[in-house]
Amino acid sequence: MYAVVDIEATGGNHLKGKIIEIAIYSFDGEKIVDEYTTLINPEVKVDWYVTKLTGITNAMVSNAPLFAEVAQEIYRRLEGKIFVAHDVDFDYRFVKTELNRVGFELNEPKVCTIQLSEKHLPEMESYSLGKLCEALKIPIPEEDRHRAGGDALATTKLLAMLLSDNKEAGW
Numbered sequence: 033m034y035a036v037v038d039i040e041a042t043g044g045n046h047l048k049g050k051i052i053e054i055a056i057y058s059f060d061g062e063k064i065v066d067e068y069t070t071l072i073n074p075e076v077k078v079d080w081y082v083t084k085l086t087g088i089t090n091a092m093v094s095n096a097p098l099f100a101e102v103a104q105e106i107y108r109r110l111e112g113k114i115f116v117a118h119d120v121d122f123d124y125r126f127v128k129t130e131l132n133r134v135g136f137e138l139n140e141p142k143v144c145t146i147q148l149s150e151k152h153l154p155e156m157e158s159y160s161l162g163k164l165c166e167a168l169k170i171p172i173p174e175e176d177r178h179r180a181g182g183d184a185l186a187t188t189k190l191l192a193m194l195l196s197d198n199k200e201a202g203w
Contacts, residue, residue: 033058033059033060033061033065033112033113033114034058034059034060034061034113034114034116034143034191035056035057035058035059035109035110035113035114035115035116035140036056036057036058036059036116036117036184036187036188036191037054037055037056037057037110037115037116037117037123037124037127037184038054038055038117038118038123038180038181038183038184038187039051039053039054039055039123039126039127039180040052040053040054040082040086040088040178040179040180041074041082041126042074042076042077042078042079042082043079043082044122046122046125046126046128046129047129049126050072050074050075050076050099050130051072051074051099051126051127051130052071052072052074052078052082052086052088052093053069053070053071053072053086053088053179053180053181054068054069054070054072054102054106054127054180055067055068055069055180055181055183055184055185056068056069056106056109056110056184057184057185057187057188058109058113059116059188059191059192061192061195062192064188066109067181067184067185068105068106068109069180069181069184070096070097070102071088071092071093071096072093072096072097072098072099072102073093073094073095073096073097073098074093074099075098077090078090078093085178086178086179087178087179088179099130099133099134100133100134103130103131103134103135103136104136106127106131107131107136107138110127110138110140111140112140113140114140114141114142114143115127115138115140115141115142115143116142116143116144116145116187116188116191117142117144117145117187118144118145118146118161118183118187118190119144119146120142120143120144120145120146120147121142121144124138124142143191145161145187145190145191145194146159148191148194149164149190149194152194161183161186161187161190162177164190165186165189165190168190168193170186170189170190170193172185172186
């Protein structure tokens with residue numbers, strides 16, 4: 033079972049930044065069996081450039097749950113699954129750091145859809161999520177780009193294509 037994850041954060045450094053949105057799609061290799069998306073109050077200001085990229089404002093996260101309030105649910109959805117993301121190290125580091133802060137230890141195996149795409153689609157000029165989805169005709173509505181739910185769903189669809197085309201990969 034895969035947990036396909038995307039986060040949006042206050043910045044790029046997992047030690048300084050905070051998660052402001054997370055989406056987790058549980059994927060059995062053929063279909064999505066569960067999904068979870070929530071905004072998170074980072075307890076710090078969301079900078080203008082993050083708002084410009086994601087559309088997530090300070091007002092949107094001000095009444096959202098704190099990470100500590102959703103950590104157990106997030107951990108439950110990740111535990112025992114393969115953690116998948118587009119640029120997996122970025123998302124994994126943030127989630128692991130945030131979970132560690134509240135007493136959970138994340139040590140799940142990881143799969144990166146960028147690396148899978150590079151291996152199985154060597155002819156691509158770009159391995160950004162947007163460019164891959166465009167080339168492979170995976171729709172991402174513009175309003176869902178750079179939002180955790182939209183990007184995690186697109187990553188799940190990308191993973192499904194890669195798995196169906198490469199069943200001999202053995203995972």
